[in-house]
Amino acid sequence: MRRRLLLLALPCLAALACHPCDSVGELRVAGDSSYVRCAALDAPDEGERRVGDVAFEIEGRTLRFTSPPTRVAFFRGPAPRSADLEGSLSALVERGTGLFVMLGGAGDDEALAQRSLRALAATERPALVLAGGRDEAEVLSDAFEALGDEAPGVVDARGLRVVRLGATSLLLLSGAPGGRYARTDDACGFGPDDLEALREA
Secondary structure (H helix, E strand, O other), rough: OOOHHHHHHHHHHHHHHHEEEEEEEOEEOOOHHHHEEEOOOOOOOEEEEOOOEEEEEOOOOOEEOOOOOOOEEEEEOOOOOOOOOOOHHHHHHHOOOOOEEEEEOOOHHHHHHHHHHHHOOOOHOOOOEEOOOOEEHHHHHHHHHHHHOOOHHHHHHHHHOEEEOOOOOOOOOOEEOOOHHHHHOEEEEEOOHHHHHHHHO
16 A cells, blocks of 8 residues: 555656646646746736726737737837846837737746846836747746736736737747747746647637
8 A cells, every 4th residue: 555655656756856836837838848838827907907008908818909009019128138128118118019929939038038127117108918839837927927007008918819909910929939949947928829829819
């Protein structure tokens, strides 16, 4: 009897040794290029949010703008460098940007990712943050948790599928395809299941 109990416990101990505080364990995909399925993370909290004069609503995995911004800026974050975004974002605000979409590269550690999120919050414009192959799932989650409720316009968009901008829809998918370009085994990637879920959305 003891032998059976010991054999059942060993896999759990091995898993704990690898990732003792792993909040994304069920989303890990092992293989030659291991990764975390960030698109399968929980969607942001539902409800309406307002940033300045712009309002949007999150329902399930869909975000819908009440009055869509007319100018959207898509850009990659500063990682692997630690450059500040404030100057670039301020220039885009002056040009009338109403929505920011960060396509990965928020920061290679929590402090740098937090800095990127706070720079987005300072624009007082809605901002959607996706993850790329550089972004580690837990690092970005921890950065959002540290931000708390002080920046309702900065949205962790990894768990979203669709953004409705009036007649235009953006389909969202975070991470490296099959983890092939992921920086580490903890970085975001996507696979066939994620593509199917996006197709259905």
